[in-house]
Amino acid sequence: MKLFYTPGACSMAIHIALNEAGVKYELEKVDLQSKKTESGLDYLVINPKGYVPCLQLDNGEYLTEVSALLQYIADSNPSKNLLPPVGDLARYRVLETANFVSTELHKNFGPLFNPALDNAARKERLELIGKRLDIVNSQLEGREYLVGDQFTIADAYLTTVLGWATFAKLDLAAWPNLGAYAGRTMSRPGVVATLKAEGMM
Ligand SMILES: N[C@@H](CCC(=O)N[C@@H](CS)C(=O)NCC(=O)O)C(=O)O
Numbered sequence: 001m002k003l004f005y006t007p008g009a010c011s012m013a014i015h016i017a018l019n020e021a022g023v024k025y026e027l028e029k030v031d032l033q034s035k036k037t038e039s040g041l042d043y044l045v046i047n048p049k050g051y052v053p054c055l056q057l058d059n060g061e062y063l064t065e066v067s068a069l070l071q072y073i074a075d076s077n078p079s080k081n082l083l084p085p086v087g088d089l090a091r092y093r094v095l096e097t098a099n100f101v102s103t104e105l106h107k108n109f110g111p112l113f114n115p116a117l118d119n120a121a122r123k124e125r126l127e128l129i130g131k132r133l134d135i136v137n138s139q140l141e142g143r144e145y146l147v148g149d150q151f152t153i154a155d156a157y158l159t160t161v162l163g164w165a166t167f168a169k170l171d172l173a174a175w176p177n178l179g180a181y182a183g184r185t186m187s188r189p190g191v192v193a194t195l196k197a198e199g200m201m
Helices: 011-021 066-076 089-113 119-139 153-162 176-186 189-197
Strands: 002-005 026-031 054-056 062-064
Touching: 002 011, 011 066, 011 153, 011 189, 062 066, 066 089, 066 153, 089 119, 089 153, 119 176, 153 176, 176 189
Parallel strands: 002 026
Antiparallel strands: 002 054, 054 062
């Protein structure tokens, strides 16, 4: 498998899941401005959507979309318990949370990376993200991870998105459970290996 990624972007969730699953993979960096990969390939030929992540599977096919890729990696490595089995209610709790991270957090952070965003729009966006973080902070009350005591694909995704808080000048101290959680997930060997490989630490 080969992961097409951009350091620190949402593709990091896939990178974390691959490391947590303990599978072998290659990495190829994508420049999102030029749409070229580090080996000089035209990324738009690989993934016409133009964004990361994209995973080249062992059969040569390309698979995209964070949520689909996370499930693919978890279901291909069931012994790592990154996603409970079909039929187990806990599976749908993990998917419920991963979807929340995708649509309510990831997508709301996106515009903050646009330097043209004016201050009023930025403030409004940060307030909305804050309300969503209130929900996650409550979900983490008395828990190690988002769904119980097991690190899952939802945690791989949230860990990635929380990494954007510093850039967005969002102080996680306002959400004590989240701050403690970020400290826990960021010190997992699979996450540390990911951060190092992406040059983020
Ligand atoms: N729907 C996509 C969204 C992925 C996405 O937002 N990727 C961002 C990085 S976090 C990106 O590559 N943006 C560059 C672009 O859209 O050109 C998914 O879930 O995988």
